[in-house]
Amino acid sequence: MKQISIYDTTLRDGEQAPGNAMLPEQKLELALTLEALGVDIIETGFPSSSPSDFKATQLIAEAVSTARISTLSRAHRRDVELAIASGGTRNHQVEIMATGSELHLEHKRGITRAEGVRELVDAVRFAADLGATDISVGIEDASRGSHDYLRELVIESMAAGATTFAVADTTGYSVPSEFGALIAAVRSWVPDDVTVSTHCHEDLGLGTANTLAGILNGADEVQVTLGGIGERAGNTSLEEVVAVLAYKSELYGATTRIQTEGLYRAYRQMCEIIELTPSRNKAIFGINAFATEAGIHQAGMLRNPITYEYIEPARFGRERSLVVGRHSGRNVLRFLLEEMGVGQDLALIEELYEEYIAGRTEARSIELSTLRAILEARLSQSVGAA
CATH class of the missing domain: 3.20.20.70 (Aldolase class I)
Incomplete structure (x- = not known):
């Protein structure tokens, strides 16, 4: 070759x-x-x-x-x-x-x-x-x-x-x-x-x-x-x-x-x-090159990243990022709650969906890590109140 x-x-x-x-x-x-x-x-x-x-x-x-x-x-x-x-x-x-x-x-x-x-x-x-x-x-x-x-x-x-x-x-x-x-x-x-x-x-x-x-x-x-x-x-x-x-x-x-x-x-x-501002959507180097907000895509990627990710981020010094916005779905909330040991609390998932996704009024998305911190703080307060 x-x-x-x-x-x-x-x-x-x-x-x-x-x-x-x-x-x-x-x-x-x-x-x-x-x-x-x-x-x-x-x-x-x-x-x-x-x-x-x-x-x-x-x-x-x-x-x-x-x-x-x-x-x-x-x-x-x-x-x-x-x-x-x-x-x-x-x-x-x-x-x-x-x-x-x-x-x-x-x-x-x-x-x-x-x-x-x-x-x-x-x-x-x-x-x-x-x-x-x-x-x-x-x-x-x-x-x-x-x-x-x-x-x-x-x-x-x-x-x-x-x-x-x-x-x-x-x-x-x-x-x-x-x-x-x-x-x-x-x-x-x-x-x-x-x-x-x-x-x-x-x-x-x-x-x-x-x-x-x-x-x-x-x-x-x-x-x-x-x-x-x-x-x-x-x-x-x-x-x-x-x-x-x-x-x-x-x-x-x-x-x-x-x-x-x-x-x-x-x-x-x-x-x-x-002093160049990196592009949002440039191949390989774009800020959003390995970021996903759409709920359908996130659902697939949470099961296996290869569903919507052909290029491996780590191979090019990048990290994949799931962000939460008005296009996200309930799957990302299920994933976070399971990660936090809460499990499949359907009522809580629906409540969080209405508050942080469907009812979101801000145009900008938030990182998954930010939402995780918000949920952890909220659940901690709930436990403390109980």
Whole structure:
């Protein structure tokens, strides 16, 4: 079974979204957490874009031992020079950005196809001359580029020394069938020892689906972020891809080496650093991802959690939560009373149901533990009065 390399770009693509800025020391703190999770490559930043990214790369390069680092460069010699100056050449993947579509060539860069290929080849060759042995080409907007042009970029830069090709759906343009076909094409242009990586965005909500389509079509690596943070609608979520491969490894013929139990702790650490309020309904990390209020669902889960819970919360550092609100039923009260040794007092159950569920006037639900404490106090008072 293939082991998919996890390339985390939380510190670069995730950070460059509005509101997500991190100090170099904070990036270091999060990088060490990512390394402990089993992330294979940690993208530290864009060294030529700011002294802060340069410093963060230096700090992380000195601190990590099992993960490789990666830095982003434009296809300019000065960018490449600064990237290598910040991270050295040992365990450092230098990712050089290629202009990957005719649309970008014309409307963003104002250069020809030949110039786009030439500047990329020159930058790759320059990185190799400086001692870089792990050189990636990040093909920006590849999903909107012609296969003819993309193939030329890949073949020419590979001859110059590129060993990885990160195929980017930069604007979230693709659907899975399109992106899968693109990855299959790139895979067919390179030998087995060259890595093909995916880089997808969530503009149409298909980042994870496209990434998985890439794996099915020969991708060896996925570029992802914690919680899917990133520009606009965000990047492919690390935890979603890892969860799918944890549960569907036979279907995809792939797995990862991520220690899933630590994922949620890493996410909360990131949220604290960038002052991000966790989503209520995000897969795996959402506040309500493992919470249930509906009475029908609670009845099943009180008998066996697998009735309404496919993903095991503990496997991802979470806990299941039954909450009580206007949609809950009597079963949760029966469960609590039995737990407290009261037994099946039908009159009491009906009284409590009318007071705490059917007659509840507050919009917000309450945790099961809170209701338990209320009932314990009430029963204690009843015993005392008797």
